[in-house]
Amino acid sequence: MATATETGVKKNFLTGLKEAIAEEMESNPNLICMGEDIGALGGAFGVTDGLIARWGRERVIDMPISEAAIVGVAAGLCLNGKSVMVEMQFIDFISCGFDQIVNMTATYHYRTAGEVNMPMVIRGPAGAYGGGALYHSQMNEAWFANSPGIKIIVPSTPYDAKGMMKAALRNPDPVLVYEIKDLYRRRDLEEVLPEEDYIVPLGKASVRREGDDLTIVTYGQNVYHCLEAAKNLEKEGYHVEVIDLRSLVPLDEATIIESLKKTNRLLVVNEAPMTCGFAGEVLSRMSEKAFEYLDAPPARITRLDTPVPWVKPLELFVLPSVEQITEKALKLIKY
Amino acid sequence: MATTKTDPDQRHNEGREPAKLASDLLTADDYHELLKQLYMARYFDVRLIKEKKRGRLRGTLYSSHNQEGIIVGALYGLRPTDWISPIHRDMPAFFMKDFRSGWDNPERVGMTIEEVCGQVWGKVTSPGRARDNWSHIGSRAKKIIHSTSMLAGTIPAAVGVTLADRLNGLDSVAVTFNGEGSTAQGVFHEAINFAAVEKLPVITIIENNQWAYGTPTHYEYSLEDFARRADGFGIPGLVADGQDVLDVYNKVCQAVEFSRAGNGPSIVECKTFRSYGHGDHDDDRAEKYRPEEEVEEGRKRDPIAIMKKIMVEKGFLSPAEAAKFPAEGKGASEVTDEDFPPEVVAYLNRGVESAVNAPVPEAHEGGMWVFREEN
Structure with missing residues (x-):
């Protein structure tokens, strides 16, 4: 086969x-x-x-x-x-x-x-x-x-x-x-990939990069934008933790909270539109459950509240970019 | 029976011997049983209307008054292992499924009257522990598909259960009950189209009671006989007199036999008339959209009266016997328990008593059963 x-x-x-x-x-x-x-x-x-x-x-x-x-x-x-x-x-x-x-x-x-x-x-x-x-x-x-x-x-x-x-x-x-x-x-x-049968349990996030200056929570393709931004920031001496949620429902809150205890800063990135998007859900849960660990206002980067347009410049204009993430991350780190 | 250029009956019988009427094989006992079942369905309906008026029930009540011939006739043509998918106006179907095996037969593949009353009263004895209202119950074990409020929404599931049965080598069929209003839903067409492609044994019953809530049929579709829609799917469409339990039985048996032989789905349109408003919440307002004369006219063909007349003609009932239990032609406010056979009243009393005495589910159950497994 x-x-x-x-x-x-x-x-x-x-x-x-x-x-x-x-x-x-x-x-x-x-x-x-x-x-x-x-x-x-x-x-x-x-x-x-x-x-x-x-x-x-x-x-x-x-x-x-x-x-x-x-x-x-x-x-x-x-x-x-x-x-x-x-x-x-x-x-x-x-x-x-x-x-x-x-x-x-x-x-x-x-x-x-x-x-x-x-x-x-x-x-x-x-x-x-x-x-x-x-x-x-x-x-x-x-x-x-x-x-x-x-x-x-x-x-x-x-x-x-x-x-x-x-x-x-x-x-x-x-x-x-x-x-x-x-x-x-x-x-x-x-x-x-492993030769033997294996599963990755649902409901568990994955820490894709460790760091103690900022936690970026993301998923899907944005994981790679965030990892690239983290690499950029590394050059400037900042260590960013990138959490790949992998599973939205159920949500692995514990992994995010543990990370925030260490970094005290939260940025959430997703490519869906902002209003009532999942990034907002992560922000509000962490505002409720990890408020005392936060030293900066938690933030998000999402698609604009628009559909996704066709030609490249328009499409990139509405979507989260490495530059946007890097810039926002720096602001949070320096807050 | 409608005869058009593409007479659905002719299609249906193409290449086969002219179908004998299934009712030709019914005995006098069957006729008496069918009549008793019509009484049962009617009594359930009028009793609940009264209970609701007494303030003993929550939620909305969707009367099946005057449409009992469809429920009883269709169910009588099924095997215990067949699936049904009733909707809000078919409440009696939940406990009358497989009545043919004996109303109190513990092996019967249908809900008990206690379960259905438990649901109506919102008690723990409801098969769904009263989590959703009115007809929104079902049972995998009893082969009753759990209904929802989305009309035609369970037809795809009916297609799916027959697909699974076929994969398992079983020849059960599924019968879905639908108002004519639901036929304008996209999923109605999607599901029947796929059943036709796969030749799955799904019989779609259209209870054409002339009104979709407050909208008459001429605002719903532009056909004389809705069953002709079947031509568009390449399947047979039959028209039955929904007030004649035997005609419904015959047409459903014809459709079931066709399906069971591996020929695929069909549509059976049963013409009927809705006695009351859409639900008891608009009984008082139904006159806003529906003229009183139309209601009087529509109620004239009572399925109990029609069955009695046939039985008298056949000599299964004497005129004196036919005059007993005169529930026919009466609305809920006009009938009394004396208008029904005592065993029918007793059967429902048992359910009501059980439901009244059962506890309401504990509040914390509202948070349970979102998932089978936490992750």
């Missing part, structure tokens, strides 16, 4: 995802995959490449362009004992299935007083910086963070992509996976 783990070979983010899904399909005969063009084509980005050849249409179902039905049928499968991986061709299109996610699937366990659970993973390519324009660039995680009953993860490395996807596919609850499509094939992120 093309996705078999090979020792010593460095693998990209996309391969991590592919291996995770293929391995879980192998070990869990109850797992069904559904989505648009996920069969013969292997999905718009190739994440499901090879699945239909191995498991056939019974378990790898090409769906009509009907996001609401895709999610709703998946809910019915879960109700009747199956687990389902749903691919959104782009995470932007998830809005077409919104009601079936937030009102049907996310509430199922709650409204049945625990009788029914929904082991459903909804995953799809997300994120801007690639010229995808308004409808192929979104990070709409806040819609769902505000809808109780859905877990949300955003891995940023091949290792996490594979380990978290496997954990999500084994999780008894609905899990939304924001796959940053600009990381899918990034060469500099390639790494050797």
Whole structure:
């Protein structure tokens, strides 16, 4: 099989995802995959490449362009004992299935007083910086963070992509996976993945860089913008800690609080719009729970409250940049 | 029965022997059972309307008065292992599912009257521990899909449960109940389209009661018989007289047989009329949008009266017996318990008593069961 783990070979983010899904399909005969063009084509980005050849249409179902039905049928499968991986061709299109996610699937366990659970993973390519324009660039995680009953993860490395996807596919609850499509094939992120079965548990943040002058909390593609800013600041003698949340719901507050005890300064960065975005959630929780550790007003950098425009200068204008992060970080450090 | 250029019945029977009516195989006992079930559904409805007026119930009550023929007729054509997806106006369906196996048969695959009353009264005995209101209950074990307020919202789930059953080698079907108002929802079309593509055994019942809350059908769609929508999906569409429990039974059996044979989904439009307002909250205001004469006309074809007439014609009921328990044609404020068979009243009394005496869930349960697992 093309996705078999090979020792010593460095693998990209996309391969991590592919291996995770293929391995879980192998070990869990109850797992069904559904989505648009996920069969013969292997999905718009190739994440499901090879699945239909191995498991056939019974378990790898090409769906009509009907996001609401895709999610709703998946809910019915879960109700009747199956687990389902749903691919959104782009995470932007998830809005077409919104009601079936937030009102049907996310509430199922709650409204049945625990009788029914929904082991459903909804995953799809997300994120801007690639010229995808308004409808192929979104990070709409806040819609769902505000809808109780859905877990949300955003891995940023091949290792996490594979380990978290496997954990999500084994999780008894609905899990939304924001796959940053600009990381899918990034060469500099390639790494050797463990040969043995492993998972990365949901709800645990990862400290991607240690430092004691400032804590930057981020996730997704912005992890790399923040790491670059941290490198810039290192040259000026400042040590910035970068926390990759990886999991938004549940949120690993403890790791952030521990970091703030040391750095006393907080900057949160995400590429979603500002108002009611997840960066704001992190800020308010830390204002409530870590106020006494803070020596500077906590701050955030987000996309402007605009859609994501198409051509490059416009797109970059509205999104967080390394320069912005560096500048804001310096202000906080020197506060 | 509507006959159009693409007569849905003809489509349905294409290449097959003309279907015998399923009701031809019913015995006199079946007829009596069906009549008793019509009484049960009616009594449940009028009793709850009275309980609500007495102030003993919370929430909104969506009356199924005059639409019992659809619930009873459709359920009577199913196997215990089949799935149903009732909505707000089908409350009796939750406890009447698989009544054919015996109302008090412990093996019956349907909710108990105690569970359904527990839900109506908001008590711990509710299958959903009273977390959501009115008809928003269900049961995986009893094969009842948990309803929500989003109309047509559970049709995809009905498609999904049959897909899972088929993967497991089972030939169960799913019957979804829907008002004609829900047919304008996008998910209605998405789900039935996919069921048609996959030939999944999903029967979509349209309870066409002429009114979507305050909106008449001519503002909802531009078809004579809604069942013709089925042509657009490439599936059969049948039209039944929703006031005639036997016609509903026959059409649903026809659709079920078609599905069970692997031919895929179908739509059964049951023409009926809503006696009351959308919910009890607009009973007093329904006259604002619906003329009183229309209501009087609509209530004339009472499913209990129609069934009695058929039974008298068939000699299953004497005219004197038919005159007993005259619940037909009466509204909730006009009937008394004496208008119903005593076993029907006793059955519901048991549920009401159980619900009244059961405790309300503890407050802290409001914070429970968001996730199965913390991470």
